[in-house]
Amino acid sequence: MPFNLPRITKILLIANIVGFALQWLLGDARMQVFELWPLGDSLYDPSGSAPSFMPWQLLTYGFLHDPSNIFHLAFNMLALVMFGAPLEYTWGERRFLTYYLVCVFGAGLCQLLVGSIAVSQGELAYRTVGASGGVFGLLLAYGMLFPNQRVMLLFPPIPMKARTLVILYGVFELSLGLTGLQPGVAHFAHLGGMLFGWLLIRYWRGQPPFGKRKPPDRRPPLRVVR
Template sequence: MPPVTRNLIIATVLVFLLQLSGVGGALAPFALWPSPLNVLAAPWQLVTYSFLHGNIAHIFFNLFAVFMFGSELERVFGPRRYLMLWFAGVISGALTQVLVGMLFGMQAPVIGASAGVFGLLLTYGVLFPKRRVVLLIPPIPMPAAVFVALYGALELFLGVTGLQTGVAHFAHLGGMLGAGLMLRHFWRSRRPR
Protein backbone atom coordinates (compact mmCIF):
# COMPACT_ATOMS: atom_id res chain seq x y z
CA MET A 1 0.00 0.00 0.00
CA PRO A 2 1.46 3.44 -0.90
CA PRO A 3 2.58 5.56 2.07
CA VAL A 4 0.02 8.40 2.05
CA THR A 5 -2.90 6.02 1.64
CA ARG A 6 -1.52 3.84 4.43
CA ASN A 7 -0.97 6.83 6.74
CA LEU A 8 -4.46 8.24 6.10
CA ILE A 9 -5.95 4.87 7.04
CA ILE A 10 -3.76 4.51 10.15
CA ALA A 11 -4.51 8.06 11.36
CA THR A 12 -8.24 7.59 10.85
CA VAL A 13 -8.26 4.26 12.68
CA LEU A 14 -6.28 5.75 15.59
CA VAL A 15 -8.75 8.64 15.90
CA PHE A 16 -11.65 6.18 15.77
CA LEU A 17 -10.06 4.14 18.57
CA LEU A 18 -9.83 7.36 20.60
CA GLN A 19 -13.52 7.92 19.96
CA LEU A 20 -14.30 4.39 21.18
CA SER A 21 -12.10 4.78 24.25
CA GLY A 22 -14.50 7.21 25.87
CA VAL A 23 -12.88 10.49 24.92
CA GLY A 24 -15.30 10.90 22.03
CA GLY A 25 -16.97 13.89 23.70
CA ALA A 26 -13.61 15.65 23.88
CA LEU A 27 -13.36 15.28 20.10
CA ALA A 28 -16.59 17.22 19.43
CA PRO A 29 -14.68 20.47 18.66
CA PHE A 30 -13.02 18.61 15.78
CA ALA A 31 -16.29 17.75 14.01
CA LEU A 32 -17.50 20.18 11.34
CA TRP A 33 -20.21 22.42 12.76
CA PRO A 34 -21.61 23.90 9.55
CA SER A 35 -21.90 27.59 10.21
CA PRO A 36 -19.61 30.26 8.76
CA LEU A 37 -18.98 31.84 12.18
CA ASN A 38 -17.97 28.51 13.65
CA VAL A 39 -15.60 27.75 10.77
CA LEU A 40 -13.99 31.18 11.19
CA ALA A 41 -13.54 30.50 14.91
CA ALA A 42 -12.33 26.91 14.41
CA PRO A 43 -10.90 26.58 10.87
CA TRP A 44 -9.22 23.24 11.69
CA GLN A 45 -12.68 21.65 11.46
CA LEU A 46 -12.44 21.91 7.66
CA VAL A 47 -9.96 19.01 7.87
CA THR A 48 -10.34 17.31 11.26
CA TYR A 49 -13.95 16.24 10.67
CA SER A 50 -12.68 13.81 8.05
CA PHE A 51 -10.84 11.74 10.66
CA LEU A 52 -13.93 11.21 12.86
CA HIS A 53 -16.53 8.49 12.18
CA GLY A 54 -19.89 7.54 13.62
CA ASN A 55 -19.62 3.74 13.76
CA ILE A 56 -17.75 0.68 12.49
CA ALA A 57 -19.66 0.48 9.19
CA HIS A 58 -19.02 4.17 8.50
CA ILE A 59 -15.27 3.90 8.96
CA PHE A 60 -15.03 0.50 7.26
CA PHE A 61 -16.67 1.58 4.00
CA ASN A 62 -14.81 4.89 3.87
CA LEU A 63 -11.42 3.30 4.49
CA PHE A 64 -12.15 0.41 2.15
CA ALA A 65 -12.77 2.99 -0.60
CA VAL A 66 -9.57 4.87 0.34
CA PHE A 67 -7.66 1.61 0.02
CA MET A 68 -9.34 0.55 -3.25
CA PHE A 69 -9.23 3.85 -5.13
CA GLY A 70 -6.58 5.82 -3.25
CA SER A 71 -3.82 3.23 -3.62
CA GLU A 72 -3.98 3.34 -7.39
CA LEU A 73 -4.39 7.11 -7.55
CA GLU A 74 -1.38 7.65 -5.29
CA ARG A 75 0.70 5.52 -7.66
CA VAL A 76 -0.47 7.68 -10.56
CA PHE A 77 -0.02 11.11 -8.94
CA GLY A 78 2.71 10.50 -6.38
CA PRO A 79 2.38 11.30 -2.68
CA ARG A 80 2.34 15.11 -2.88
CA ARG A 81 -0.27 15.52 -5.58
CA TYR A 82 -2.35 12.69 -4.18
CA LEU A 83 -2.44 14.45 -0.80
CA MET A 84 -3.40 17.70 -2.52
CA LEU A 85 -6.22 15.86 -4.28
CA TRP A 86 -7.41 14.28 -1.01
CA PHE A 87 -7.49 17.53 0.94
CA ALA A 88 -9.10 19.40 -1.97
CA GLY A 89 -12.00 16.95 -1.68
CA VAL A 90 -12.13 17.13 2.12
CA ILE A 91 -11.99 20.93 2.34
CA SER A 92 -14.29 21.56 -0.61
CA GLY A 93 -16.77 19.08 0.86
CA ALA A 94 -16.68 20.92 4.19
CA LEU A 95 -17.16 24.33 2.56
CA THR A 96 -20.05 23.02 0.46
CA GLN A 97 -21.74 21.60 3.56
CA VAL A 98 -21.23 24.91 5.40
CA LEU A 99 -22.79 26.81 2.49
CA VAL A 100 -25.77 24.45 2.31
CA GLY A 101 -26.11 24.57 6.09
CA MET A 102 -26.17 28.35 5.97
CA LEU A 103 -28.76 28.46 3.18
CA PHE A 104 -31.08 25.78 4.57
CA GLY A 105 -30.45 25.96 8.30
CA MET A 106 -28.70 22.60 8.65
CA GLN A 107 -26.70 22.75 11.86
CA ALA A 108 -25.94 19.10 12.67
CA PRO A 109 -22.23 18.31 12.99
CA VAL A 110 -20.58 16.52 10.09
CA ILE A 111 -18.02 13.73 10.49
CA GLY A 112 -16.39 11.22 8.18
CA ALA A 113 -13.94 10.93 5.31
CA SER A 114 -16.66 10.64 2.69
CA ALA A 115 -15.94 13.99 0.98
CA GLY A 116 -12.35 12.88 0.39
CA VAL A 117 -13.58 9.46 -0.73
CA PHE A 118 -15.98 11.01 -3.24
CA GLY A 119 -13.11 13.13 -4.54
CA LEU A 120 -11.05 9.99 -5.06
CA LEU A 121 -14.01 8.28 -6.69
CA LEU A 122 -14.51 11.10 -9.19
CA THR A 123 -10.79 11.13 -10.01
CA TYR A 124 -10.75 7.37 -10.50
CA GLY A 125 -13.74 7.58 -12.84
CA VAL A 126 -12.07 10.33 -14.89
CA LEU A 127 -8.70 8.57 -15.16
CA PHE A 128 -10.03 5.04 -15.65
CA PRO A 129 -13.51 5.50 -17.14
CA LYS A 130 -13.79 2.04 -18.68
CA ARG A 131 -12.34 0.08 -15.79
CA ARG A 132 -14.90 -2.23 -14.16
CA VAL A 133 -16.11 -1.38 -10.66
CA VAL A 134 -18.30 -3.85 -8.79
CA LEU A 135 -20.80 -2.59 -6.24
CA LEU A 136 -20.71 -4.42 -2.93
CA ILE A 137 -24.49 -4.51 -2.46
CA PRO A 138 -25.82 -5.60 -4.94
CA PRO A 139 -22.75 -6.95 -6.76
CA ILE A 140 -23.28 -5.29 -10.14
CA PRO A 141 -20.22 -4.62 -12.36
CA MET A 142 -20.15 -1.38 -14.38
CA PRO A 143 -17.63 0.99 -15.92
CA ALA A 144 -16.10 3.39 -13.40
CA ALA A 145 -17.40 6.47 -15.25
CA VAL A 146 -20.97 5.13 -15.12
CA PHE A 147 -20.60 4.25 -11.44
CA VAL A 148 -19.36 7.76 -10.59
CA ALA A 149 -22.11 9.46 -12.61
CA LEU A 150 -24.85 7.33 -11.03
CA TYR A 151 -23.47 7.76 -7.52
CA GLY A 152 -23.17 11.53 -7.98
CA ALA A 153 -26.73 11.75 -9.33
CA LEU A 154 -28.01 9.67 -6.41
CA GLU A 155 -26.24 11.95 -3.91
CA LEU A 156 -27.76 15.02 -5.55
CA PHE A 157 -31.23 13.45 -5.55
CA LEU A 158 -30.98 12.39 -1.89
CA GLY A 159 -29.58 15.76 -0.86
CA VAL A 160 -32.28 17.79 -2.62
CA THR A 161 -35.21 15.59 -1.59
CA GLY A 162 -34.05 14.92 1.96
CA LEU A 163 -35.13 11.28 1.68
CA GLN A 164 -32.02 10.06 3.52
CA THR A 165 -31.35 12.13 6.61
CA GLY A 166 -28.24 12.02 8.75
CA VAL A 167 -25.93 11.94 5.71
CA ALA A 168 -24.00 14.98 4.44
CA HIS A 169 -24.87 14.50 0.77
CA PHE A 170 -23.69 17.97 -0.18
CA ALA A 171 -20.31 17.35 1.46
CA HIS A 172 -19.99 14.31 -0.82
CA LEU A 173 -20.82 16.40 -3.88
CA GLY A 174 -18.46 19.12 -2.68
CA GLY A 175 -15.71 16.52 -2.39
CA MET A 176 -16.25 15.60 -6.02
CA LEU A 177 -16.17 19.27 -6.99
CA GLY A 178 -12.93 19.96 -5.10
CA ALA A 179 -11.16 16.94 -6.58
CA GLY A 180 -12.40 17.86 -10.05
CA LEU A 181 -11.00 21.37 -9.71
CA MET A 182 -7.67 20.03 -8.41
CA LEU A 183 -7.50 17.54 -11.27
CA ARG A 184 -8.10 20.38 -13.72
CA HIS A 185 -5.31 22.35 -12.04
CA PHE A 186 -2.95 19.37 -12.46
CA TRP A 187 -3.75 19.11 -16.16
CA ARG A 188 -3.32 22.83 -16.77
CA SER A 189 0.02 22.94 -14.94
CA ARG A 190 1.37 20.16 -17.21
CA ARG A 191 0.66 22.07 -20.44
CA PRO A 192 3.57 23.94 -21.98
CA ARG A 193 3.25 27.71 -21.87
Protein backbone atom coordinates in the same frame (compact mmCIF):
# COMPACT_ATOMS: atom_id res chain seq x y z
CA MET B 1 -3.43 -4.25 8.12
CA PRO B 2 -2.38 -4.31 4.42
CA PHE B 3 1.27 -3.21 4.77
CA ASN B 4 1.85 -3.33 1.00
CA LEU B 5 -0.24 -0.20 0.51
CA PRO B 6 1.53 2.95 -0.74
CA ARG B 7 2.73 5.21 2.06
CA ILE B 8 0.20 8.07 2.01
CA THR B 9 -2.78 5.76 1.59
CA LYS B 10 -1.54 3.76 4.58
CA ILE B 11 -1.04 6.92 6.67
CA LEU B 12 -4.56 8.14 5.87
CA LEU B 13 -5.96 4.73 6.75
CA ILE B 14 -4.15 4.69 10.11
CA ALA B 15 -5.14 8.32 10.86
CA ASN B 16 -8.83 7.52 10.39
CA ILE B 17 -8.59 4.42 12.58
CA VAL B 18 -6.76 6.38 15.30
CA GLY B 19 -9.38 9.14 15.13
CA PHE B 20 -12.16 6.59 15.53
CA ALA B 21 -10.36 4.97 18.47
CA LEU B 22 -9.91 8.33 20.22
CA GLN B 23 -13.61 9.09 19.86
CA TRP B 24 -14.46 5.70 21.33
CA LEU B 25 -11.97 5.96 24.21
CA LEU B 26 -12.30 9.64 25.14
CA GLY B 27 -15.98 10.02 24.40
CA ASP B 28 -17.52 11.89 21.53
CA ALA B 29 -18.10 15.04 23.60
CA ARG B 30 -14.35 15.61 24.04
CA MET B 31 -13.79 15.41 20.28
CA GLN B 32 -16.47 17.96 19.34
CA VAL B 33 -13.90 20.68 18.77
CA PHE B 34 -12.53 18.63 15.85
CA GLU B 35 -15.94 17.88 14.29
CA LEU B 36 -17.39 20.22 11.68
CA TRP B 37 -20.10 22.52 13.05
CA PRO B 38 -22.06 25.20 11.18
CA LEU B 39 -21.69 28.90 11.80
CA GLY B 40 -25.08 29.02 13.50
CA ASP B 41 -23.78 28.91 17.06
CA SER B 42 -22.34 32.41 16.80
CA LEU B 43 -24.67 33.95 14.22
CA TYR B 44 -28.09 32.45 14.93
CA ASP B 45 -27.79 30.73 18.31
CA PRO B 46 -27.47 33.42 21.01
CA SER B 47 -27.61 30.80 23.75
CA GLY B 48 -24.33 29.35 22.54
CA SER B 49 -25.55 25.80 23.11
CA ALA B 50 -23.99 24.51 19.90
CA PRO B 51 -20.19 24.02 19.66
CA SER B 52 -18.30 26.72 17.82
CA PHE B 53 -17.02 26.44 14.29
CA MET B 54 -13.25 26.60 14.05
CA PRO B 55 -11.28 26.77 10.77
CA TRP B 56 -9.31 23.57 11.42
CA GLN B 57 -12.58 21.63 11.48
CA LEU B 58 -12.64 21.84 7.67
CA LEU B 59 -9.91 19.18 7.68
CA THR B 60 -10.12 17.40 11.04
CA TYR B 61 -13.74 16.32 10.57
CA GLY B 62 -12.57 14.11 7.71
CA PHE B 63 -10.59 11.90 10.10
CA LEU B 64 -13.45 11.29 12.53
CA HIS B 65 -16.47 8.98 12.29
CA ASP B 66 -19.53 8.23 14.36
CA PRO B 67 -18.22 5.86 17.08
CA SER B 68 -21.60 4.13 17.18
CA ASN B 69 -21.41 3.22 13.48
CA ILE B 70 -18.30 1.24 12.65
CA PHE B 71 -19.71 0.38 9.21
CA HIS B 72 -19.35 4.02 8.15
CA LEU B 73 -15.63 3.83 8.90
CA ALA B 74 -15.28 0.39 7.33
CA PHE B 75 -16.87 1.34 4.01
CA ASN B 76 -14.92 4.59 3.79
CA MET B 77 -11.61 2.82 4.48
CA LEU B 78 -12.41 0.10 1.96
CA ALA B 79 -13.02 2.78 -0.68
CA LEU B 80 -9.84 4.61 0.38
CA VAL B 81 -7.81 1.46 -0.23
CA MET B 82 -9.60 0.50 -3.47
CA PHE B 83 -9.39 3.90 -5.17
CA GLY B 84 -6.62 5.66 -3.26
CA ALA B 85 -3.83 3.13 -3.80
CA PRO B 86 -3.94 3.13 -7.64
CA LEU B 87 -4.23 6.92 -7.67
CA GLU B 88 -1.19 7.31 -5.41
CA TYR B 89 0.80 4.91 -7.61
CA THR B 90 -0.20 7.03 -10.62
CA TRP B 91 0.24 10.52 -9.17
CA GLY B 92 2.90 10.05 -6.55
CA GLU B 93 2.72 10.87 -2.85
CA ARG B 94 2.65 14.67 -2.92
CA ARG B 95 0.02 15.10 -5.60
CA PHE B 96 -2.16 12.36 -4.14
CA LEU B 97 -2.08 13.85 -0.63
CA THR B 98 -2.80 17.33 -2.02
CA TYR B 99 -5.76 16.01 -3.96
CA TYR B 100 -7.23 14.12 -1.01
CA LEU B 101 -6.95 17.04 1.41
CA VAL B 102 -8.43 19.47 -1.14
CA CYS B 103 -11.41 17.14 -1.54
CA VAL B 104 -11.88 16.89 2.24
CA PHE B 105 -11.61 20.67 2.57
CA GLY B 106 -13.97 21.32 -0.35
CA ALA B 107 -16.53 18.87 0.99
CA GLY B 108 -16.34 20.54 4.40
CA LEU B 109 -16.76 23.97 2.85
CA CYS B 110 -19.90 22.90 0.99
CA GLN B 111 -21.32 21.25 4.09
CA LEU B 112 -20.50 24.34 6.16
CA LEU B 113 -22.50 26.46 3.73
CA VAL B 114 -25.47 24.08 3.64
CA GLY B 115 -25.47 23.58 7.42
CA SER B 116 -25.18 27.30 8.16
CA ILE B 117 -28.10 28.10 5.85
CA ALA B 118 -30.19 25.41 7.56
CA VAL B 119 -29.41 26.82 11.01
CA SER B 120 -30.24 30.35 9.84
CA GLN B 121 -33.69 29.04 8.90
CA GLY B 122 -34.34 27.73 12.38
CA GLU B 123 -32.94 24.19 12.29
CA LEU B 124 -30.74 22.88 15.08
CA ALA B 125 -26.98 22.90 14.56
CA TYR B 126 -25.58 19.47 13.77
CA ARG B 127 -22.11 18.05 13.38
CA THR B 128 -20.50 16.52 10.31
CA VAL B 129 -17.87 13.79 10.52
CA GLY B 130 -16.44 11.22 8.12
CA ALA B 131 -14.00 10.73 5.28
CA SER B 132 -16.77 10.44 2.70
CA GLY B 133 -16.00 13.79 1.06
CA GLY B 134 -12.41 12.74 0.40
CA VAL B 135 -13.51 9.25 -0.66
CA PHE B 136 -16.02 10.62 -3.18
CA GLY B 137 -13.23 12.80 -4.55
CA LEU B 138 -11.10 9.68 -4.99
CA LEU B 139 -13.97 7.94 -6.73
CA LEU B 140 -14.30 10.81 -9.18
CA ALA B 141 -10.54 10.86 -9.89
CA TYR B 142 -10.52 7.10 -10.45
CA GLY B 143 -13.37 7.43 -12.92
CA MET B 144 -11.55 10.22 -14.78
CA LEU B 145 -8.16 8.51 -14.90
CA PHE B 146 -9.40 4.96 -15.46
CA PRO B 147 -12.84 5.46 -17.07
CA ASN B 148 -13.04 2.01 -18.65
CA GLN B 149 -11.74 0.05 -15.66
CA ARG B 150 -14.31 -2.47 -14.47
CA VAL B 151 -15.36 -2.12 -10.83
CA MET B 152 -17.75 -4.21 -8.77
CA LEU B 153 -20.45 -2.75 -6.55
CA LEU B 154 -20.92 -4.32 -3.13
CA PHE B 155 -24.70 -3.84 -2.91
CA PRO B 156 -25.81 -5.10 -5.35
CA PRO B 157 -22.76 -6.94 -6.77
CA ILE B 158 -22.96 -5.53 -10.30
CA PRO B 159 -19.84 -4.92 -12.45
CA MET B 160 -19.66 -1.67 -14.40
CA LYS B 161 -17.18 0.79 -15.82
CA ALA B 162 -15.66 3.28 -13.37
CA ARG B 163 -17.00 6.20 -15.40
CA THR B 164 -20.55 4.82 -15.16
CA LEU B 165 -20.19 4.31 -11.41
CA VAL B 166 -19.10 7.93 -10.90
CA ILE B 167 -22.04 9.26 -12.91
CA LEU B 168 -24.55 7.08 -11.06
CA TYR B 169 -23.19 8.04 -7.65
CA GLY B 170 -23.19 11.72 -8.54
CA VAL B 171 -26.79 11.66 -9.73
CA PHE B 172 -27.82 9.55 -6.73
CA GLU B 173 -26.23 11.92 -4.21
CA LEU B 174 -27.68 14.99 -5.90
CA SER B 175 -31.19 13.55 -5.91
CA LEU B 176 -30.99 12.55 -2.23
CA GLY B 177 -29.58 15.95 -1.29
CA LEU B 178 -32.32 17.85 -3.09
CA THR B 179 -35.21 15.65 -1.96
CA GLY B 180 -34.07 15.04 1.61
CA LEU B 181 -35.09 11.38 1.40
CA GLN B 182 -32.07 10.27 3.45
CA PRO B 183 -31.65 12.70 6.36
CA GLY B 184 -28.58 12.54 8.54
CA VAL B 185 -26.22 12.04 5.60
CA ALA B 186 -24.10 14.90 4.25
CA HIS B 187 -24.93 14.44 0.58
CA PHE B 188 -23.77 17.91 -0.39
CA ALA B 189 -20.44 17.22 1.30
CA HIS B 190 -20.07 14.16 -0.93
CA LEU B 191 -20.86 16.28 -3.98
CA GLY B 192 -18.48 18.97 -2.72
CA GLY B 193 -15.65 16.47 -2.57
CA MET B 194 -16.35 15.44 -6.15
CA LEU B 195 -16.67 19.06 -7.31
CA PHE B 196 -13.39 20.23 -5.78
CA GLY B 197 -11.63 17.11 -7.04
CA TRP B 198 -12.92 17.74 -10.56
CA LEU B 199 -11.79 21.37 -10.41
CA LEU B 200 -8.32 20.43 -9.16
CA ILE B 201 -7.82 17.85 -11.90
CA ARG B 202 -8.86 20.38 -14.52
CA TYR B 203 -6.46 22.89 -12.98
CA TRP B 204 -3.62 20.40 -13.22
CA ARG B 205 -4.55 19.68 -16.84
CA GLY B 206 -4.80 23.36 -17.76
CA GLN B 207 -8.44 22.99 -18.78
CA PRO B 208 -11.26 25.57 -18.42
CA PRO B 209 -12.03 27.44 -16.25
CA PHE B 210 -8.30 27.62 -15.43
CA GLY B 211 -6.87 27.67 -18.92
CA LYS B 212 -7.41 26.68 -22.49
CA ARG B 213 -5.89 23.92 -24.46
CA LYS B 214 -4.02 24.97 -27.53
CA PRO B 215 -5.88 23.89 -30.66
CA PRO B 216 -4.14 21.11 -32.55
CA ASP B 217 -1.83 22.26 -35.33
CA ARG B 218 -3.61 21.20 -38.49
CA ARG B 219 -1.04 22.63 -40.87
CA PRO B 220 0.62 20.07 -43.14
CA PRO B 221 4.08 19.05 -42.02
CA LEU B 222 6.96 20.93 -43.55
CA ARG B 223 8.47 19.26 -46.54
CA VAL B 224 12.12 18.33 -46.08
CA VAL B 225 14.22 18.89 -49.16
CA ARG B 226 17.40 16.86 -49.32
